[in-house]
Amino acid sequence: MEIGIIGLPKSGKTTLFNTLTRGKAEIGAYATELPNVGIAKVPDPRIDGLDGIFHAKKKVPAEVKYVDVAAHTKGELSGVFLTHLSQTDGLLHVVRAFADDNVPHIEGSIDADRDVKLLDLELTFSDLSIIENRLKKIDSLLKRAKANERDAFSKEQALLARIQTTLEGDVPIREQELTEDERKAISGYQFLSAKPLLIAFNVGEERLPQATSLEEEWRKKYRRPHVDVAVLCGKLEMELVQLDEADAREFRSTMGMAETALNRIIGLCYELLGYISFFTVGSDEVRAWTILRNTIAVQAAGKVHTDIERGFIRAEVIAYKDLMKCGSLAEGRKSALLHTEGKSYVVNDGDVITYLFNV
Ligand SMILES: Nc1nc2c(ncn2[C@@H]2O[C@H](COP(=O)(O)OP(=O)(O)OP(=O)(O)O)[C@@H](O)[C@H]2O)c(=O)[nH]1
Numbered sequence: 001m002e003i004g005i006i007g008l009p010k011s012g013k014t015t016l017f018n019t020l021t022r023g024k025a026e027i028g029a030y031a032t033e034l035p036n037v038g039i040a041k042v043p044d045p046r047i048d049g050l051d052g053i054f055h056a057k058k059k060v061p062a063e064v065k066y067v068d069v070a071a072h073t074k075g076e077l078s079g080v081f082l083t084h085l086s087q088t089d090g091l092l093h094v095v096r097a098f099a100d101d102n103v104p105h106i107e108g109s110i111d112a113d114r115d116v117k118l119l120d121l122e123l124t125f126s127d128l129s130i131i132e133n134r135l136k137k138i139d140s141l142l143k144r145a146k147a148n149e150r151d152a153f154s155k156e157q158a159l160l161a162r163i164q165t166t167l168e169g170d171v172p173i174r175e176q177e178l179t180e181d182e183r184k185a186i187s188g189y190q191f192l193s194a195k196p197l198l199i200a201f202n203v204g205e206e207r208l209p210q211a212t213s214l215e216e217e218w219r220k221k222y223r224r225p226h227v228d229v230a231v232l233c234g235k236l237e238m239e240l241v242q243l244d245e246a247d248a249r250e251f252r253s254t255m256g257m258a259e260t261a262l263n264r265i266i267g268l269c270y271e272l273l274g275y276i277s278f279f280t281v282g283s284d285e286v287r288a289w290t291i292l293r294n295t296i297a298v299q300a301a302g303k304v305h306t307d308i309e310r311g312f313i314r315a316e317v318i319a320y321k322d323l324m325k326c327g328s329l330a331e332g333r334k335s336a337l338l339h340t341e342g343k344s345y346v347v348n349d350g351d352v353i354t355y356l357f358n359v
């Protein structure tokens with residue numbers, strides 16, 4: 001589970017990266033080719049709820065990896081950037097919306113709308129160039145292909161040509177009408193405009209009081225299928241995660257800031273990417289695991305351990321809410337809220353699962 005942070009130079013990418021991962025990457029440094037990589041712990045109050053029952057030695061939240069790729073100038077979403085970005089499951093676009101004369105903007109002025117479009121174009125260009133190369137390759141392959149291979153190549157050619165035309169009409173791949181099979185067929189290309197996108201507008205402190213209304217306004221404007229919007233003040237948020245918790249809380253309540261940007265952005269990315277969490281519990285640890293919506297029990301087991309997936313016998317499942325009502329797994333069993341499921345059970349967000357397995 002990995003999210004790539006993108007944006008124009010000096011938009012606040014590394015600042016946000018540090019906030020999300022509580023990291024200490026150098027700010028304002030001209031980034032090198034090496035990306036910053038860090039882990040964000042996904043805040044989830046249910047972990048504490050479960051710990052109230054199990055008093056575990058360890059509480060382990062779900063984790064999402066964030067990759068802050070180096071700054072790139074226009075038209076350079078290629079080479080090393082592309083390699084890092086193509087492996088991610090989603091993109092977080094940091095858009096500069098703060099004014100600061102000490103931080104020059106590469107385009108010479110602050111214009112968030114222009115920057116959103118600019119990056120969109122870059123994603124599109126990157127995909128178009130991959131498609132062009134592949135189409136050329138298929139052309140030459142078709143000349144030499146045996147009769148039994150031609151069909152597959154022709155099919156791929158037709159699909160890519162269709163995607164190309166639609167992309168040229170400014171429809172990103174994430175919004176294109178493709179069947180499940182077609183999406184699968186192109187998944188290997190890791191197209192950037194196919195990835196879910198969170199646009200994070202980085203506003204200055206002076207606009208903090210309007211953050212909520214700005215977010216509403218921008219969400220209306222930019223929200224698309226698989227695209228969501230957040231507004232935050234990157235610099236302030238980074239300073240706040242470096243404070244101790246009580247001080248940060250006090251500051252937030254004085255400023256009327258409800259939730260930390262950290263929690264909100266991680267939460268929004270989680271939803272946007274279609275992730276859900278299930279839990280394993282015990283006196284050793286209470287732990288959240290990340291899966292995609294519609295994952296079946298046996299695949300989810302593989303997240304915990306490949307042995308459990310291989311030797312899967314059954315899963316004992318209780319919904320988080322039900323478990324909190326009963327107060328223990330034993331009570332859950334008695335009141336039949338805990339149910340036994342087989343391999344193909346579709347796991348729900350918040351399921352607490354005990355696996356029985358045999359290897
Ligand atoms: N005033 C103000 N300055 C900010 C804010 N966020 C970032 N900055 C400043 O902008 C400069 C660039 O921030 P970075 O986080 O390094 O931006 P970046 O996008 O990672 O930059 P590159 O990696 O060089 O492209 C630094 O001097 C930050 O202190 C903000 O919300 N307000």
Ligand SMILES: [Mg+2]
Nearest residue numbers: 013014031071
């Ligand atoms: Mg940076």
